[in-house]
Amino acid sequence: MPLEHSRIRTFEDYQDAYRRSVETPEQFWADVAEPFTWRRKWTSVLKADMVDGHNEWYGGAKLNITENCLDRHLATRGNKLALIWEPNDPKTRQIRYTYRELHQQVCQFANVLLNNGVEKGDRVCLYMPMIPQLAIAVLACARIGAVHSVIFAGFSSTAIADRVNDAQASVVLTSDGLNRGPKQIPVKRVVDEALESCPSVRRVIVVEHLGWPVHMQEGRDVWYHEEAQEAAKTCPAEEIDAEDMLFILYTSGSTGKPKGVVHTTAGYMVWADYTFRNVFQVEENDIYWCTADIGWVTGHSYLLYGPLLNGATTLMFEGVPTYPDAGRFWEVIDKHGVTVFYTAPTAIRSLMATPLDNVLSYSLDSLRILGSVGEPINEEAWHWYHTHVGKERCPVIDTWWQTETGGIMISALAGVSPTKPAHAGQPLPGVQPVLLNQEGQELEGNDQEGYLAIKRPWPGIIRTTYGDHERAKQTYFGPYPGYYFTGDGARRDENGLYRIIGRVDDVINVSGHRFGTAEIENAINENDNVVESAVVGYPHDVKGQGIYAFVICRDGACANDADKPRVEASIIETVVAQIGKIAKPDKIQMVSGLPKTRSGKIMRRILRKVAEGETSNIGDVTTLLDPAVVEEIINGRK
Numbered sequence: 001m002p003l004e005h006s007r008i009r010t011f012e013d014y015q016d017a018y019r020r021s022v023e024t025p026e027q028f029w030a031d032v033a034e035p036f037t038w039r040r041k042w043t044s045v046l047k048a049d050m051v052d053g054h055n056e057w058y059g060g061a062k063l064n065i066t067e068n069c070l071d072r073h074l075a076t077r078g079n080k081l082a083l084i085w086e087p088n089d090p091k092t093r094q095i096r097y098t099y100r101e102l103h104q105q106v107c108q109f110a111n112v113l114l115n116n117g118v119e120k121g122d123r124v125c126l127y128m129p130m131i132p133q134l135a136i137a138v139l140a141c142a143r144i145g146a147v148h149s150v151i152f153a154g155f156s157s158t159a160i161a162d163r164v165n166d167a168q169a170s171v172v173l174t175s176d177g178l179n180r181g182p183k184q185i186p187v188k189r190v191v192d193e194a195l196e197s198c199p200s201v202r203r204v205i206v207v208e209h210l211g212w213p214v215h216m217q218e219g220r221d222v223w224y225h226e227e228a229q230e231a232a233k234t235c236p237a238e239e240i241d242a243e244d245m246l247f248i249l250y251t252s253g254s255t256g257k258p259k260g261v262v263h264t265t266a267g268y269m270v271w272a273d274y275t276f277r278n279v280f281q282v283e284e285n286d287i288y289w290c291t292a293d294i295g296w297v298t299g300h301s302y303l304l305y306g307p308l309l310n311g312a313t314t315l316m317f318e319g320v321p322t323y324p325d326a327g328r329f330w331e332v333i334d335k336h337g338v339t340v341f342y343t344a345p346t347a348i349r350s351l352m353a354t355p356l357d358n359v360l361s362y363s364l365d366s367l368r369i370l371g372s373v374g375e376p377i378n379e380e381a382w383h384w385y386h387t388h389v390g391k392e393r394c395p396v397i398d399t400w401w402q403t404e405t406g407g408i409m410i411s412a413l414a415g416v417s418p419t420k421p422a423h424a425g426q427p428l429p430g431v432q433p434v435l436l437n438q439e440g441q442e443l444e445g446n447d448q449e450g451y452l453a454i455k456r457p458w459p460g461i462i463r464t465t466y467g468d469h470e471r472a473k474q475t476y477f478g479p480y481p482g483y484y485f486t487g488d489g490a491r492r493d494e495n496g497l498y499r500i501i502g503r504v505d506d507v508i509n510v511s512g513h514r515f516g517t518a519e520i521e522n523a524i525n526e527n528d529n530v531v532e533s534a535v536v537g538y539p540h541d542v543k544g545q546g547i548y549a550f551v552i553c554r555d556g557a558c559a560n561d562a563d564k565p566r567v568e569a570s571i572i573e574t575v576v577a578q579i580g581k582i583a584k585p586d587k588i589q590m591v592s593g594l595p596k597t598r599s600g601k602i603m604r605r606i607l608r609k610v611a612e613g614e615t616s617n618i619g620d621v622t623t624l625l626d627p628a629v630v631e632e633i634i635n636g637r638k
């Protein structure tokens with residue numbers, strides 16, 4: 001793929017592309033899609049339906065995304081590095097694959113899947129560390145038309161089982177264990193526990209990583225390295241329909257159960273490719289590093305698919321920013337000559353809190369572009385990133401998007417369009433954002449604040465929630481028919497730049513990870529000591545938002561203060577077992593009641609104010625069933 005194709009180089013280019021994408025969207029997206037490898041071209045570019053949410057792109061086309069990520073680069077970029085893997089421990093071996101080698105590895109893994117009976121359309125769940133085999137396995141699924149569903153390897157066995165069962169996966173890919181900083185975690189054991197309640201799974205393929213002994217269940221579990229010995233290194237790519245599922249990725253919403261966001265093949269491919277090239281202004285010799293885990297959408301679109309579609313060199317990192325010390329990110333950048341760096345505000349904030357020497361002792365000369373994703377970046381973090389990492393010479397782009405959008409929606413294009421601290425900026429071509437008021441009317445003009453919604457479909461739009469289209473319809477298209485509703489609130493400044501304020505629904509964003517408050521409450525309520533709970537987010541210096549849980553204990557369970565620490569620890573243990581460590585409440589307050597209206601609805605507004613420490617301005621409590629409970633909650637605030 002020529003990097004010049006549908007390339008925006010100047011602000012005038014951007015304005016022109018944007019105008020064309022609005023005036024003649026079908027022509028615009030047909031032009032963008034032209035140079036991909038298609039087995040058959042589309043019969044219609046777009047069938048739009050923003051009421052029921054049945055949007056279709058490139059209908060009738062046939063293709064395979066891995067031919068576009070790998071095969072088509074072989075002639076011109078066969079010996080170019082495709083993937084650089086940096087291990088958790090800097091003293092151990094890096095791994096590098098050229099496009100030719102990665103192609104072979106993917107084919108071989110695809111053959112292992114085929115030999116193990118995986119067929120087109122089957123769902124394959126991956127619960128793996130950030131090792132090259134995870135990237136290879138994802139692409140191997142796509143090669144044969146299996147639907148990949150990656151589960152972040154920090155989730156608990158219960159969370160894995162929920163996802164595997166929802167996807168009705170027949171095969172699970174995992175490893176013996178994983179490294180996370182100084183810790184090693186027995187991943188296979190977590191999977192074994194999960195699979196006790198997953199009858200759909202008939203095969204587990206285990207990649208050897210730590211060399212740990214693991215229990216292999218006879219008839220179900222096989223080692224990848226043994227299977228690979230018999231697998232050929234060539235594998236023709238399966239022909240896939242444009243709208244066939246490429247992957248399912250589970251994400252949290254305002255209701256209890258995480259939902260399986262479905263992306264299909266052609267539209268997602270075009271969107272990941274186009275947004276990557278233009279937002280990061282990629283050049284042939286870039287070494288690009290996205291620190292996200294492949295278990296999240298950022299890892300899908302901007303560690304894997306976007307870079308490989310563009311023939312770029314992508315770096316994959318197994319470790320954490322603070323191991324062996326808080327200079328690790330900067331050491332990796334100098335070691336590999338990273339030119340484009342994409343990370344999350346929470347990582348920046350945690351590194352900001354360590355001595356400045358951790359960053360100043362590295363040169364960081366190779367860097368030319370810095371990106372941020374996952375949550376609002378506060379001005380302090382933006383300036384620190386810009387000054388100490390980018391040395392005031394690299395544009396910082398704040399990219400707003402969601403699992404459901406498939407790729408970046410609102411962002412400056414690096415070095416091309418204006419940036420402003422804490423502002424994502426302007427929409428990408430193809431994205432028509434609007435701000436709505438409570439009644440669903442569009443707020444015209446600049447200097448406005450409202451609910452952020454998107455007016456027209458873009459190629460990467462969510463297609464459905466797996467197995468339950470009604471849920472997708474209600475969540476995204478129901479609130480304001482005719483629009484995709486994002487769940488975020490935003491402000492459009494006097495120059496038309498968007499600033500994302502945060503979620504307006506019951507979703508909290510903890511270190512860039514999304515959780516539904518109901519999801520955490522359900523987990524807490526599983527604890528025997530608990531009768532009821534209510535969870536809200538509150539501002540947290542490093543995580544962006546912290547988790548504050550108000551808990552009503554069973555009679556007598558925390559009758560005296562001495563019982564409370566034990567009960568708290570047990571509640572935390574339950575949440576870790578139900579969801580994973582990433583959802584651990586930061587604060588737990590035992591209360592005798594929750595502020596409920598006469599109709600039984602919890603007034604979260606009040607709880608949020610208490611959690612934020614805004615107790616002098618709690619607002620009207622007269623509609624509460626028992627206003628006295630508010631006083632007690634304020635007095636017991638943590």
Ligand code: PRX
Pocket residue numbers: 251297298372373374375376377398399400401402403404424486487488500501502503509512513514
């Ligand atoms: O609230 C927004 C926030 O993260 C949500 C999407 O989360 P997820 O689907 O996990 O995807 C994260 C990575 C794309 C959004 O609804 N968010 C994401 N990026 C930003 C952001 N908030 C502010 N600024 C951003 N750049």
